[in-house]
Amino acid sequence: MAKRKTAYVCSDCGAEYPRWQGQCNDCNAWNTITEFVVSPARNQPERNLRGYAGQTGAKIETLNSIDIAELPRFTSSFKELDRVLGGGIVPGSAILIGGSPGAGKSTLLLQVMCQLATERNALYVTGEESLQQVAMRAQRLNLPNDKLNMLAETSVETICELALSLKPQIMVIDSIQVMHVADVQSAPGSVSQVRESAAYLTRFAKQNHIAMLLVGHVTKDGSLAGPKVLEHCIDCSMMLEGESDSRYRTLRSQKNRFGAVNELGVFGMTERGLKEVSNPSAIFLSRGEEQSPGSIVMVVWEGTRPLLVEIQALVDYSQTANPRRVAVGLEQNRMAMLLAVLHRHGDVQMNDQDVFANVVGGVKVTETSADLALLLSIVSSFRNKTLDAQLIAFGEVGLAGEIRPVPNGSERISEAAKHGFKRAIVPKANVPKQKVNGIEIIGVTRLSEALEVLWLVGLGVVKIMTSFVQGNLCNPVHNQISITK
Numbered sequence: 001m002a003k004r005k006t007a008y009v010c011s012d013c014g015a016e017y018p019r020w021q022g023q024c025n026d027c028n029a030w031n032t033i034t035e036f037v038v039s040p041a042r043n044q045p046e047r048n049l050r051g052y053a054g055q056t057g058a059k060i061e062t063l064n065s066i067d068i069a070e071l072p073r074f075t076s077s078f079k080e081l082d083r084v085l086g087g088g089i090v091p092g093s094a095i096l097i098g099g100s101p102g103a104g105k106s107t108l109l110l111q112v113m114c115q116l117a118t119e120r121n122a123l124y125v126t127g128e129e130s131l132q133q134v135a136m137r138a139q140r141l142n143l144p145n146d147k148l149n150m151l152a153e154t155s156v157e158t159i160c161e162l163a164l165s166l167k168p169q170i171m172v173i174d175s176i177q178v179m180h181v182a183d184v185q186s187a188p189g190s191v192s193q194v195r196e197s198a199a200y201l202t203r204f205a206k207q208n209h210i211a212m213l214l215v216g217h218v219t220k221d222g223s224l225a226g227p228k229v230l231e232h233c234i235d236c237s238m239m240l241e242g243e244s245d246s247r248y249r250t251l252r253s254q255k256n257r258f259g260a261v262n263e264l265g266v267f268g269m270t271e272r273g274l275k276e277v278s279n280p281s282a283i284f285l286s287r288g289e290e291q292s293p294g295s296i297v298m299v300v301w302e303g304t305r306p307l308l309v310e311i312q313a314l315v316d317y318s319q320t321a322n323p324r325r326v327a328v329g330l331e332q333n334r335m336a337m338l339l340a341v342l343h344r345h346g347d348v349q350m351n352d353q354d355v356f357a358n359v360v361g362g363v364k365v366t367e368t369s370a371d372l373a374l375l376l377s378i379v380s381s382f383r384n385k386t387l388d389a390q391l392i393a394f395g396e397v398g399l400a401g402e403i404r405p406v407p408n409g410s411e412r413i414s415e416a417a418k419h420g421f422k423r424a425i426v427p428k429a430n431v432p433k434q435k436v437n438g439i440e441i442i443g444v445t446r447l448s449e450a451l452e453v454l455w456l457v458g459l460g461v462v463k464i465m466t467s468f469v470q471g472n473l474c475n476p477v478h479n480q481i482s483i484t485k
Helices: 049-056 079-085 105-116 131-140 156-166 191-208 229-233 280-284 332-346 368-383 409-418 447-458
Strands: 005-010 033-038 094-099 122-126 149-152 170-174 211-216 236-241 248-256 264-270 273-276 295-302 305-317 325-328 353-359 391-393 423-427 440-444 462-464 481-483
Touching (some): 005 191, 033 191, 079 248, 079 264, 079 273, 094 191, 105 131, 105 170, 105 211, 105 273, 122 131, 131 149, 149 156, 156 191, 191 211, 191 229, 264 280, 280 305, 295 368, 305 368, 332 353, 332 368, 368 391, 368 423, 423 447, 440 447
Parallel strands (some): 094 236, 122 149, 295 391
Antiparallel strands (some): 005 033, 248 264, 264 273, 295 305, 462 481
């Protein structure tokens, strides 16, 4: 019997070593090198090198001779999922869906597969649950279950062998962490097994033009469990986020070779499973009847559409020597930086104040367009002054106190006007050339100008006359601003 060959591979960067060592020399990560068994190469007859290239069908082509016809797609029966995927499911693609336990990964995929099985040949492979458990969930959700093919198996070789006889158009593997390959001598869920199983299934999907949906677990810090090479070998990576006690779930794409990255889909968890939310801004703008200080609406850009969300801030006197800075849904380090900019260029000092910020609805805002709205909400809470309920704001704030423009400014303003907002504080460079009906646009270039506008317009104590010149509020006399009660 031939001796098995072992290799040591870094789970973060994929670098290989002849023996185990504590630190990877390529990425400098510690305790990421694991051992796995390399399957021996099969004995193959010697080929004539002259005729080998012709036998495999491989050839060298120029870039302009490659056919770039549009990729065929088919719908998943969920518009929000199609949006995140870039327009639908591509045959032969490998899609990874991750999420914390209880987020609804299996429920969403079961709904998708039951709907697709009425028109296409579909196979659902479960390795964590029994077939009876999946059938009970489908019955509870009142899903059509007479066409979907089911398989309870964890061996990758067996799954692919049975799938070849069935020839499905779409498959679900739930989950990749429990799958195992016979040639790898390690337990299921290890770095070696996850990597080899994902590579085997991805190669099988592309060779047979089968859309492969893989379910992935996450670690305690929210990152995808398994080696980093898992995200490299698949075509699309998505993360289903949402607390177990929350009604809403957000599906965000982190990698997509066939569409836009950071696209966002919103679903609502109901007794009948996940229901897509066609107008996410409406649920994130469910504000109370009575306005309170520290609340303002901002417009963020998620993937290919604008999204209106409410941001809240609470500023209170600190009882400790080190005031707290807590941000939920925002980057905490950036908030600390913006507070320094507010002190330097806005003359608002909060060295003895605790600052708390929250994005309503559980949305995570990663772009810099929320800078201006965050600072205005903080100032509103600090001064204990309620802002106008019909005011929106967006813009990036620089370290020098300048208000920088953000992409897709006109689309953001138009979305705010559709939802009934009457005033907008935006960067001057984002002021559209043509007037937007139903909304007054105020362009600012400095943080000091934005704070001045906040007390005039944001508090509802002024009325901008029809002769107001959009995009310039530096000279109140020139713009004919009149104070009203």
